[in-house]
Amino acid sequence: MASSCRSCLVWVLCFFLCRCLVFVEPSRRVFLYPQSQEISSIVSKQYRTAYHFQPPKNWINADPNGPMYHNGVYHLFYQYNPNSSVWGNIHWAHSVSTDLINWAPLDLAIHPTKPFDINGCWTGSATILPGHQPVILYTGMNRDNQQVQNIAVPGNLSDPFLREWTKPDYNPLMTPSDGIHPDMFRDPTTGWRGADGHWRVALGAEISGNGTALLYKSEDFVRWQRADSPLHSSSASGMWECPDFFPVPIEGREGLDTSVNSKDVRHVLKMSLMEPQSDYYMLGTYDETRDIFVPDNAADDYRMWLRYDYGKFYASKTFFDAKKKRRILWGWLNESDTESDDIAKGWAGIQIIPRKIWLDSRGRQLVQWPIEEVESLRRNEVHLHGFELTTGLHEIKGVKGSQADVEVDFELPSLDRADPFDPTRAMDAPKLCSQEDASVRGGIGPFGLLVLASENLEEHTAIFFRVYREQNTAKVLMCSDQRRQSRSSLRPELDKPVYGVFLDMDLEKERKISLRTLIDHSVIENFGGKGRACITARVYPELFLNTSSHLYLFNNGSSSVMISRFQSWGMAKAHLNIKLKDLVIEN
Numbered sequence: 370m371a372s373s374c375r376s377c378l379v380w381v382l383c384f385f386l387c388r389c390l391v392f393v394e395p396s397r398r399v400f401l402y403p404q405s406q407e408i409s410s411i412v413s414k415q416y417r418t419a420y421h422f423q424p425p426k427n428w429i430n431a432d433p434n435g436p437m438y439h440n441g442v443y444h445l446f447y448q449y450n451p452n453s454s455v456w457g458n459i460h461w462a463h464s465v466s467t468d469l470i471n472w473a474p475l476d477l478a479i480h481p482t483k484p485f486d487i488n489g490c491w492t493g494s495a496t497i498l499p500g501h502q503p504v505i506l507y508t509g510m511n512r513d514n515q516q517v518q519n520i521a522v523p524g525n526l527s528d529p530f531l532r533e534w535t536k537p538d539y540n541p542l543m544t545p546s547d548g549i550h551p552d553m554f555r556d557p558t559t560g561w562r563g564a565d566g567h568w569r570v571a572l573g574a575e576i577s578g579n580g581t582a583l584l585y586k587s588e589d590f591v592r593w594q595r596a597d598s599p600l601h602s603s604s605a606s607g608m609w610e611c612p613d614f615f616p617v618p619i620e621g622r623e624g625l626d627t628s629v630n631s632k633d634v635r636h637v638l639k640m641s642l643m644e645p646q647s648d649y650y651m652l653g654t655y656d657e658t659r660d661i662f663v664p665d666n667a668a669d670d671y672r673m674w675l676r677y678d679y680g681k682f683y684a685s686k687t688f689f690d691a692k693k694k695r696r697i698l699w700g701w702l703n704e705s706d707t708e709s710d711d712i713a714k715g716w717a718g719i720q721i722i723p724r725k726i727w728l729d730s731r732g733r734q735l736v737q738w739p740i741e742e743v744e745s746l747r748r749n750e751v752h753l754h755g756f757e758l759t760t761g762l763h764e765i766k767g768v769k770g771s772q773a774d775v776e777v778d779f780e781l782p783s784l785d786r787a788d789p790f791d792p793t794r795a796m797d798a799p800k801l802c803s804q805e806d807a808s809v810r811g812g813i814g815p816f817g818l819l820v821l822a823s824e825n826l827e828e829h830t831a832i833f834f835r836v837y838r839e840q841n842t843a844k845v846l847m848c849s850d851q852r853r854q855s856r857s858s859l860r861p862e863l864d865k866p867v868y869g870v871f872l873d874m875d876l877e878k879e880r881k882i883s884l885r886t887l888i889d890h891s892v893i894e895n896f897g898g899k900g901r902a903c904i905t906a907r908v909y910p911e912l913f914l915n916t917s918s919h920l921y922l923f924n925n926g927s928s929s930v931m932i933s934r935f936q937s938w939g940m941a942k943a944h945l946n947i948k949l950k951d952l953v954i955e956n
């Protein structure tokens with residue numbers, strides 16, 4: 370019995386490995402985590418999030434797919450394995466919502482059934498065509514394991530939830546040719562229309578080693594032609610996955626329909642870099658006459674490109690929310706525990722709380738903020754005002770530490786004691802965060818929060834700031850430390866990185882650094898400097914019990930800091946299993 374089981378396991382492992390080597394290895398994300406011992410199911414239940422989106426069970430490489438707002442309903446599709454909590458057998462799953470927080474799961478929307486997608490229905494986007502007609506473009510893995518682009522259309526436009534999707538027989542619409550590698554040709558964007566009335570979409574690719582957003586054009590959304598030049602490409606990185614391309618107004622926080630272009634907008638091109646599995650973006654101009662994107666700053670080192678999130682975050686996608694006139698960002702957070710943990714949990718992969726995004730008033734970067742709807746889950750406010758954070762630890766009592774929303778303003782009366790900044794460290798924020806961690810005293814900082822902390826701080830995650838002086842300006846470092854020293858979890862086998870970023874802010878003028886932190890069992894989303902830098906982390910505390918998860922403010926610097934505002938709320942559970950009949954649609 371035992372030995373037959375073992376050979377069974379060996380067979381299963383071999384099956385996965387062989388599959389990877391033979392079919393999947395050159396193409397798409399496959400995760401083979403180190404195996405660990407079983408974790409107790411009581412603990413693993415504690416890791417399930419209460420208000421972040423996830424389906425009732427199983428694997429999502431939640432590449433958010435085809436997010437859209439249509440006739441009063443928000444749609445989210447996602448990459449889903451209906452049979453398991455590890456990657457494989459990829460379908461499009463579908464959920465709908467009227468507030469982006471509470472969701473009703475529907476039947477699977479797109480199944481791998483046709484020669485053009487029989488080996489997987491991969492990432493894609495929705496476009497609303499004139500006359501409120503949504504369509505989906507997605508990547509299919511065809512019979513020959515080539516990546517091709519397909520269209521799916523609603524099976525019944527009178528169904529307010531668009532439950533059925535049909536794949537016309539004229540698929541595929543785009544196939545890899547003319548030097549495009551069939552393993553590097555995927556993830557169509559939402560379409561936009563130029564002044565000539567023709568549609569465009571971009572696709573992720575790698576051409577002769579250059580990361581590329583290919584451009585395709587069409588008059589009818591069915592017959593597509595590749596443009597002579599890509600929308601943009603760069604030799605600073607390899608394969609670009611999940612490109613996203615959209616306008617943002619220069620003034621104000623409103624979102625714009627993807628087709629808008631004028632002198633009053635800037636354009637954003639986002640690419641998910643397969644190496645190092647992180648989302649980067651560029652601000653620039655869309656030159657419609659040449660049909661190319663011209664970035665403001667085409668640094669030839671991708672580490673200098675902007676990022677949505679300096680922690681764990683991948684395969685993101687935005688959409689224009691016509692209901693509230695805003696642009697919303699979704700992004701996938703994968704697990705940092707092991708594959709055997711995922712099997713024990715019965716699920717893997719979650720989504721961020723959707724973020725509204727807009728251009729910073731200085732025009733140098735995007736700003737992100739959790740959508741206002743998440744505030745409907747806030748309960749039991751705890752607040753403090755005008756509190757002096759002297760050196761040491763200060764527990765915030767009365768907050769449900771495993772499920773909370775925290776907002777703090779750290780005010781700095783004087784910047785005199787800031788330590789000098791070593792300019793050779795300018796590209797080194799994460800390393801600096803790990804060398805000068807929460808236990809290393811500085812002139813100003815480290816100060817911040819300890820979250821998901823156990824009774825005696827054996828486990829906790831530190832989110833903190835440190836202020837340096839570079840010539841006559843202050844430089845603000847923001848860190849999230851999951852390592853052993855900070856001990857987010859006592860479990861040794863987990864991935865526990867240190868994340869860090871410098872905030873682009875004028876501290877002399879603003880005088881305070883704000884932090885908002887969303888805590889939800891195994892995820893911590895941090896928004897520094899009013900949303901100018903985000904760091905998201907996954908953590909799996911072992912001593913975690915919902916009743917004894919603590920929250921602290923701390924200051925380990927030699928100057929005291931004023932807490933000019935502290936507000937926190939326990940968060941109610943979101944409803945992720947609403948029945949369709951209970952969704953109230955307001956058009």
Ligand SMILES: *[C@@H]1O[C@H](CO)[C@@H](O)[C@H](O)[C@H]1NC(C)=O
Binds near residue numbers: 451452458
């Ligand atoms: C799940 O697995 C079962 C058994 O292997 C199979 O019959 C079924 O078709 C699978 N479901 C899907 C949606 O692939």
Ligand SMILES: *[C@@H]1O[C@H](CO)[C@@H](O)[C@H](O)[C@H]1NC(C)=O
Binds near residue numbers: 525526527
């Ligand atoms: C289309 O959807 C509407 C509204 O849900 C429903 O009444 C109708 O029966 C559907 N038509 C078909 C052919 O399924």
Ligand SMILES: *[C@@H]1O[C@H](CO)[C@@H](O)[C@H](O)[C@H]1NC(C)=O
Binds near residue numbers: 579604
């Ligand atoms: C790749 O990028 C380099 C540097 O920008 C450029 O010289 C080269 O022509 C590019 N290759 C292709 C195939 O576009």
Ligand SMILES: *[C@@H]1O[C@H](CO)[C@@H](O)[C@H](O)[C@H]1NC(C)=O
Binds near residue numbers: 398682703705
């Ligand atoms: C998923 O998580 C693992 C472990 O933390 C990490 O090594 C990998 O890069 C992640 N993948 C993505 C796409 O985020």
Ligand SMILES: *[C@@H]1O[C@H](CO)[C@@H](O)[C@H](O)[C@H]1NC(C)=O
Binds near residue numbers: 807808809810923925
């Ligand atoms: C603050 O620094 C002291 C001394 O290095 C250290 O023992 C303590 O753990 C630090 N506090 C935090 C929250 O890291």
Ligand SMILES: *[C@@H]1O[C@H](CO)[C@@H](O)[C@H](O)[C@H]1NC(C)=O
Binds near residue numbers: 414915916
């Ligand atoms: C803590 O979580 C467990 C498991 O989800 C639940 O059964 C229990 O009622 C919770 N206790 C409190 C006090 O919330």
